[in-house]
Amino acid sequence: MLKYTIRRLLTIIPVLWLVSAMVFVLIHLVPGDPVLVILGAAAKPEQVEMMRQRLGLDQPIIIQYWDWMIALLQGDLGASILSDEPVTRLILERMPITISVAAVALFLSLAISLPAGIIAALRHNTYTDYFFMILVILAMSIPSFWLALLLMMLFSFQLNLLPVMGWISIFDNFWSGIQYLILPSVSLAFIMAAIVSRMTRSSMLEVLREDYIVTALAKGTPKRFIVFKHALKNAFAPVMTIIGFQIGFLLGGTVVIEDVYSIPGVGRLILGAIANRDYPVVQGCILMVTSIVVFVNAAVDVAYAYFDPRVSFDK
Amino acid sequence: MPDNFENISGKIRTPILEVRDLSVSFHLLEGVIPAVAGVDMVLNQGEVLGVVGESGCGKSVTAKSVLRIIPCPPGSIDSGTAMFEDRNLLELTEAEMEGVRGNKISMIFQEPMTSLNPAFTVGDQIAEVFRFHRGMKKREAFERAVEELRRVEIPDPAKRARSYPHQLSGGMRQRAMIAIALACRPRILIADEPTTALDVTIQAQILNLMGQLQTDIGMSIILITHNLGVVASIADRVVIMYAGRVVEEGTIDDIFACHHHPYTHGLLRSVPRLDRPSEDLQEIKGIVPKLNDLPRGCAFSNRCDYVMEQCRQREPVFKPIGSGHKSRCWLENRPW
Numbered sequence: 142m143l144k145y146t147i148r149r150l151l152t153i154i155p156v157l158w159l160v161s162a163m164v165f166v167l168i169h170l171v172p173g174d175p176v177l178v179i180l181g182a183a184a185k186p187e188q189v190e191m192m193r194q195r196l197g198l199d200q201p202i203i204i205q206y207w208d209w210m211i212a213l214l215q216g217d218l219g220a221s222i223l224s225d226e227p228v229t230r231l232i233l234e235r236m237p238i239t240i241s242v243a244a245v246a247l248f249l250s251l252a253i254s255l256p257a258g259i260i261a262a263l264r265h266n267t268y269t270d271y272f273f274m275i276l277v278i279l280a281m282s283i284p285s286f287w288l289a290l291l292l293m294m295l296f297s298f299q300l301n302l303l304p305v306m307g308w309i310s311i312f313d314n315f316w317s318g319i320q321y322l323i324l325p326s327v328s329l330a331f332i333m334a335a336i337v338s339r340m341t342r343s344s345m346l347e348v349l350r351e352d353y354i355v356t357a358l359a360k361g362t363p364k365r366f367i368v369f370k371h372a373l374k375n376a377f378a379p380v381m382t383i384i385g386f387q388i389g390f391l392l393g394g395t396v397v398i399e400d401v402y403s404i405p406g407v408g409r410l411i412l413g414a415i416a417n418r419d420y421p422v423v424q425g426c427i428l429m430v431t432s433i434v435v436f437v438n439a440a441v442d443v444a445y446a447y448f449d450p451r452v453s454f455d456k
Numbered sequence: 457m458p459d460n461f462e463n464i465s466g467k468i469r470t471p472i473l474e475v476r477d478l479s480v481s482f483h484l485l486e487g488v489i490p491a492v493a494g495v496d497m498v499l500n501q502g503e504v505l506g507v508v509g510e511s512g513c514g515k516s517v518t519a520k521s522v523l524r525i526i527p528c529p530p531g532s533i534d535s536g537t538a539m540f541e542d543r544n545l546l547e548l549t550e551a552e553m554e555g556v557r558g559n560k561i562s563m564i565f566q567e568p569m570t571s572l573n574p575a576f577t578v579g580d581q582i583a584e585v586f587r588f589h590r591g592m593k594k595r596e597a598f599e600r601a602v603e604e605l606r607r608v609e610i611p612d613p614a615k616r617a618r619s620y621p622h623q624l625s626g627g628m629r630q631r632a633m634i635a636i637a638l639a640c641r642p643r644i645l646i647a648d649e650p651t652t653a654l655d656v657t658i659q660a661q662i663l664n665l666m667g668q669l670q671t672d673i674g675m676s677i678i679l680i681t682h683n684l685g686v687v688a689s690i691a692d693r694v695v696i697m698y699a700g701r702v703v704e705e706g707t708i709d710d711i712f713a714c715h716h717h718p719y720t721h722g723l724l725r726s727v728p729r730l731d732r733p734s735e736d737l738q739e740i741k742g743i744v745p746k747l748n749d750l751p752r753g754c755a756f757s758n759r760c761d762y763v764m765e766q767c768r769q770r771e772p773v774f775k776p777i778g779s780g781h782k783s784r785c786w787l788e789n790r791p792w
C-alpha cells in the first residue's frame with residue numbers, strides 16, 4: 142500500500158509537466174497574434190514591437206517556454222496584461238472563494254447522496270426506492286445555472302431569506318458568509334448529489350448480492366455491520382471514482398455559478414480574462430484548475446487502493 | 457480418501473437438528489418457484505449426513521433456510537419447523553438467529569474465491585466471529601484468529617492473517633472459510649459442496665481436515681455434494697433429493713447396497729466405478745423438470761424407467777421400508 146501510494150504520487154510529476162506544456166502550447170498555437178488582439182488592429186508597429194518585448198514574444202518559442210517553465214517552478218505565472226498584477230496573487234486571492242463554494246457543494250451533495258443511495262439500495266424495489274430514483278432523474282435533468290436562477294428568485298426575491306448575489310467571506314463574518322454560500326453551493330450540489338446517489342445505489346445493490354455477504358450473514362454478523370462494514374467498503378470504491386470525476390465538473394460548474402451570483406472567485410477571473418484576452422491570467426487559471434484535478438485524481442486512486450486492496454498488488 | 461471420520465454406526469442416535477415439512481418458495485416475475493416442498497431431514501449427534509441430488513434440486517436452499525439466510529424477498533419460508541436445542545429456528549427473532557449463526561451452526565460454501573470479502577484481511581474476517589459471539593476486543597480476537605488459522609494448517613498463520621483473500625490460493629481460502637466456520641466450535645457444520653471448486657488433491661486435504669476437526673470438536677456435519685464418492689467415504693447417512701423433495705433416506709449401506717428409489721438407482725448408475733465396465737455407465741434420461749411445472753403425481757414420473765399408472769396420479773408418500781430407511785416411491789419391491 143505504501144509503495145503503491147508513493148508510486149502513484151510520483152506519477153503526478155510527469156502529468157503536471159504534460160499539463161503545463163499543453164497549456165503553454167495551446168495558448169501559443171491559438172491563431173492570431175495576441176499582441177494585435179490586445180492592442181487592436183490599428184496599433185502602430187512601434188507599439189506592437191514594445192508589447193512584444195514586454196511579453197517576451199520576440200524570443201524563439203523554445204526560449205519562451207524555458208523562461209516560462211523556470212518562472213513557473215518558482216511559482217511565478219507572469220503578470221496580468223491588463224492590471225500588471227502578478228497572476229499568482231490574482232489567483233490565490235480568489236482561490237479560497239471558489240474552493241469554499243465547491244467544498245460546501247461537495248459536502249452537501251455527499252451528505253445527501255450517500256445515505257440516499259444506501260437507503261434506496263436497502264429498500265430496493267419499494268416505493269422509497271422508486272421515489273429516490275425519480276428525484277435523481279429530475280435532479281440530473283435540471284441545468285445548474287437554471288436551478289441557480291430559480292433558487293435566487295424563490296429565496297431571495299420572493300421569501301427575502303437570502304442575499305441575491307455578491308459575497309462575504311465566512312472568515313470575515315461567519316453568519317453572513319454562510320448566507321452567501323448557501324444558494325451557490327446548493328445549485329452546484331444538486332446534480333452531483335443525483336449522480337453520486339445513483340452510483341451508490343447501484344454499487345450497493347451489486348455488492349449486496351455477492352457471496353461474501355452471505356458468508357458474513359452465515360457467521361452471525363449483525364445486519365447493520367454487514368451494510369456499513371462489509372458492503373459499504375466494497376461499494377465505495379466505484380462511488381469514489383465518480384466523485385473524483387465530479388470534482389472536475391464541480392470546478393467547471395463554479396465558473397458558471399460564480400457568474401450568476403456575482404461571486405468574485407476564480408471563475409469570474411477566468412471569464413474576465415478571456416473577455417479581455419489577458420492570456421497570462423487565462424493560462425494561470427487553467428493551469429491551476431487542471432493541477433487541482435490532477436491532485437484530486439491521484440488522491441482518489443490512493444483512496445481506491447484502501448477500499449479495494451486488490452489494486453495495490455497489481456503484480 | 458479420508459479415514460478419520462468417526463463412524464457412528466452402532467451408537468445411539470440422538471437427533472440434534474430436526475427439519476420437518478420445510479417448504480420454501482421464490483416469488484419471481486416468471487411465477488412462484490417451489491424450491492423446497494415439504495422436506496424432512498434429521499441430523500443426529502456426531503454424524504455426517506450426506507445430501508445428494510442434481511443441480512437445482514434445493515439442497516442449498518434447504519440448508520440456507522435452516523440458517524435463515526436465503527434472500528427474502530424473493531424467497532419465503534412458507535411452512536415447516538427446524539428444531540435445534542429445543543427451539544424452532546424458523547421462529548426465532550433475527551437477533552436470536554444471529555447468536556446461532558456462526559456460533560452453534562456454521563456454514564461453508566462452494567466458492568472459496570468469492571466467499572471471502574476482498575476488502576478485509578483474512579484475520580479480520582475470522583476475528584469478527586470472536587467479537588460478535590465471544591465479545592472479545594479487536595486485538596484479542598485477532599490473536600485468536602491467528603490460532604484458528606494455525607489449526608486449519610495454514611503455514612505462517614501470523615502472516616496469512618494479515619493477507620487479503622486474493623493473496624491466498626483456493627485451497628487456502630477454503631481453509632480460511634473452515635477456520636471462520638469452526639472458530640466458535642459449532643454443534644453443526646453445514647458444508648455446501650466445500651470441495652467442488654478445488655482440484656482433487658486439495659479436495660482430499662480439505663475433507664481430511666474437516667474429518668479431523670469433526671473428531672476434535674465433536675460436531676455433526678451436513679455435507680451437501682454431487683459427488684457420491686465423497687459421500688461413500690465420509691458420510692454415515694444419506695439423504696437423496698429430487699425437485700425440492702427428499703426421495704430417499706438411509707444409511708450408507710441402505711443407499712449403496714439396497715436403495716429403493718429409481719432416482720437413487722439412476723444416480724448410482726451414473727457414477728463411474730472401478731468394479732463395473734464403463735459401458736454400463738448411464739445418465740438419468742430426460743431433463744430435470746421446471747420446479748413450477750412438475751409432472752402430476754410423482755415428481756420423477758416423467759423420467760422414471762419403472763413408472764406405473766398410479767405414479768402419474770398421486771404423489772407417493774415418504775414411507776419407511778426398513779429401519780431408518782425411507783423412500784418416496786410406489787414400488788413395492790426393487791426391480792433391479
Ligand SMILES: Nc1ncnc2c1ncn2[C@@H]1O[C@H](COP(=O)(O)OP(=O)(O)OP(=O)(O)O)[C@@H](O)[C@H]1O
Binds near residue numbers: 482484489509530
Ligand atoms: N436467490 C434465488 N432467487 C430465485 N430462485 C432461487 C434462488 N436461490 C435458489 N432458487 C431456486 O431454487 C432452486 C433450488 O436451488 P438450490 O440452490 O437449492 O439448488 P442446489 O440443489 O443447491 O443446486 P446446486 O447443486 O447447483 O447448488 C433453483 O432451481 C432456483 O430455481
Ligand SMILES: [Mg+2]
Binds near residue numbers: 517648
Ligand atoms: Mg447449491
